[in-house]
Amino acid sequence: MNDGDVSKQIQQMVRFIRQEAEEKANEISVSAEEEFNIEKLQIVEAERRKIKQEYERKAKQVEIRKKIEYSMQLNASRIKVLQGQEELVNSIKESARKELQRLGTDKRGYKNLVKALVVQSLVRLREPSVLLRCREVDRKLVETIIDEAKREYAEKFNVPPPKIVIDSVYLPPPPPANGDEFAHQPYWYLLNHMLIEVCIYIICIALAYLYGTCCVEQ
Structure with a gap:
């Protein structure tokens, strides 16, 4: 085998090794990309769940505050109505009492x-x-x-x-x-x-x- 043949074989071996290295590097890159995307998706989903849970928690707090405020306003309105009724009753009773006293002399x-x-x-x-x-x-x-x-x-x-x-x-x-x-x-x-x-x-x-x-x- 002369020097030319030896050189050819060496070049073929180099190309083969380079091709295998490129394929391996490509596989590693694809695998890393897939793992990165999966990890990224998991992180995004986890954060999305956290945000959703936090939103639901705050929404519940807002709803509870609304119910409390509504209940307080309703109670205040009822108290005003009762006070108005009591004032009306007392006013009518007082007017009736005076009228009845007048009737006692009529x-x-x-x-x-x-x-x-x-x-x-x-x-x-x-x-x-x-x-x-x-x-x-x-x-x-x-x-x-x-x-x-x-x-x-x-x-x-x-x-x-x-x-x-x-x-x-x-x-x-x-x-x-x-x-x-x-x-x-x-x-x-x-x-x-x-x-x-x-x-x-x-x-x-x-x-x-x-x-x-x-x-x-x-």
Whole structure:
């Protein structure tokens, strides 16, 4: 083998080694690129999960704060409504109290009021026979309006006039009480129509119309 052949073989071996080295280097580069991309994707996904979890945590905190603020505003609104109702009730009660005091000095007005209370008592009781209990100072007045009250009740419900007996036991004199009280047989159920109670009853009806709820037992 001459020098030329030896040189050729050496060059072929060099090319082969270089080709293998390039292929190996290319494989290493491709593998490294794949590993880098996988690692990068894992890091990106991990960070994305962290960001998502942090966002969800903060979103929950915001939602909780919103609920707390809404609850506080709702409670504040309810308190304002209750305060408004209380002020309205107190205002109406005070106005009614003054009007009732005025009626106490107005003979005609007081007579009409007592008759109205008797009729209302008959309406509430719906009994053919009742026992009326009043203040001693009102007895004569009650005697003058009984027949008219019976007639008004009977015409309103198309029933025979009820039997009304004035009790010999009287209600306490003012200021402890001021009104009419009924007792009907056989259970001697008492229905006390104190003026202030009538006032409260009217207030309850007014509130029912204002707020759509009824606090008056039928």
